[in-house]
Amino acid sequence: MIPEEEITTIVNTGDDLELHGLYISPDLDIIMYTLAGLVDEEKGWGIQGDTFNCLKILGKYGQETWFRLGDKDLATHIRRTSLMSEGVTLTEVTRRLCWSLGLKIKLLPMTDDRVRTAIRTPIGLIGFQEYLVKRMAQDEVLEIIFEGVELAKPAKGVVEAILDCTGVIVCPSNPLVSIGTILSLKEIRDALMKTNSSVVAISPIVRGEPIKGPADKLMRGVGLKVSAVQVAELYKDFLDVFIIDSIDKELKNEIEKLGVRVVCTNTIMRTQDDKISLAKVAIEALQKASR
C-alpha cells in the first residue's frame, strides 16, 4: 500500500473552459470527485444525486445548456472562480477544494497558465469540450492545437514530483488530448525523460479501440494508427514499461522493438477489483523496472 499522501496526480487543464462567467476545469473536477467518492458513477461525471435547477433557469435566460452543470457541481466552479478572481492560482484553489473534500492525494493542475486544447474541424477551430460534449465528437478532426502552450510553464510542484518520485504511472487516458496535452508542456516531457524513476504507462487502446472517448477519431484525424503500438510510439522517449491488455499480447514484440518493456494484463476496469488489480500490476512493474 502506498499512503495516499505520497501520491501526486498531475492533471490536464487543456479542457478548461469558461461558461456563464465561471471557470470550469473538467478533468480536475472529475478526478477530485472520483477520489472524494462523490462522482456520479452512472454518468461518469458530476456529483452523485445532483440536480440541474440552476441550469434550467440559465436556459430560460437564453444561455447554452449543453455543458451539464449540476447544482452541487456549480459550487466548485463558483468557489474556484471567486478565488481565481482574487488572484489565487489554480494550484492553490485545487489544494483548498481537495482539502475541504478530505482528499489526501495531491492533485496538481499541469499548469497555472492558460493552455486550451482546440480541435480544427471543417466548421472551424472549436474548444475541446465543445467538440466532445456539444457536438458529440461528430466533426472530422483536422488538427489538434494546444493554444498557449509555448508560453505555459508547469505548475509549481509538477516537475519536482516527476523528478523526486519513486515511480510514474501514465494512466490509460487519451494519448493526444489529456495525456498528450500534459506532455505538450516541454518541461514535463523533459522531466519524464530525465527522472531516475521508472515510468509505466497503461494503454488506453485495446484491440484497436479506445476503452472510452473519441481517441480513435482524434488519432485517425491526425494521421495516426489506432493501436497500442502507436501509443507506445508516442511515449517511447520516456517510457520504461507499457502495460497492454492481454487481448493485445501479439503486439508485445512489436512494442518491445521500440525499446519499451511490455506487461500484459486485463486493463479494462469494470469493477473496483479490476481497478485494484490493474493498479497492483502497475506498481509491481514500477518496482521491477529500473533506469
Next chain:
Amino acid sequence: MIPEEEITTIVNTGDDLELHGLYISPDLDIIMYTLAGLVDEEKGWGIQGDTFNCLKILGKYGQETWFRLGDKDLATHIRRTSLMSEGVTLTEVTRRLCWSLGLKIKLLPMTDDRVRTAIRTPIGLIGFQEYLVKRMAQDEVLEIIFEGVELAKPAKGVVEAILDCTGVIVCPSNPLVSIGTILSLKEIRDALMKTNSSVVAISPIVRGEPIKGPADKLMRGVGLKVSAVQVAELYKDFLDVFIIDSIDKELKNEIEKLGVRVVCTNTIMRTQDDKISLAKVAIEALQKASR
C-alpha cells in the same frame, strides 16, 4: 386597468451585496420573481420549489451560508455577474432578465452606481443584509449610512419616469432603508418634488408597527417615532396623498396638518384581493389628486 408596459418600478439597490463572487440584488430579485409569478410565497423570497444543493457544497468549501441562495435563484446571480463583468450596466442586465422571464412592467434599479446601505451597530458597521439576515436584526441600530450615495446618479430613465408619468406610488416599504435609500439620491427626491404628477404613498406602519421587517428598530434607532405620522413627515416635501390604514384613522388630522391629504383604507395585504383593492385605492387617489 393600466397596461403593464406603462408601469415603471424604481427599486432599491442599497441592499445589493457580493457573495461567493456573485452580484446579488435582493430587492430587484424579489420584485422580479414576484411579478413573474415565480416567487416562493411561503418564504417571501427566492423562487418557488427551489433546492439548495449548491449552497450545501459551498458550505462544505467553508463558505458562509446565511444568505440562502437557492439553485434556481443562483442562475439570476450567475447571469447578472457574468454580464456585469463584461461591463453591462445593472439597468441593462435587469432589462434582459425581466425580458427572459416575460415581464412587461419596467424594472429600474435606482442607480447603476454603487450605493450600499450599512448599519452602524455596537459590533461595528455592517451591510444591510448582514444586519437583517445573518444577525436577524438583533443588533441595536445606531446609524444608517448610504455608502457611495454622494457620488451616485440615478439610473438612466429613473428621473425621466418620475417627471413624465401620470402618477407616482411610493409603496409600503421600509421608509428609512428601501424607500429611504432611493430617496437618498438627491436627484430622485428632487424629481418627486418637481414632477407635475401626483405622488401617493402607502404607510408601511400600521398602529405603530411595521407590517413586516425591522422598520421599527431602524426608526427607533435613529430617534424617530414608529408611526404613520412620522413616515408622512419623512415624505411630506414631495407627497400629495398618504394612504393609511383605517385602524389609524385618528391620525388623519395630524397628518393633514403636514399639508398631505390622507385616505384611509385597509392597507394590510393578506390576499390577492387585498392587493388589488389597495392598488385601486392608490390609483384612484392619484387620479383625484392634482398639483
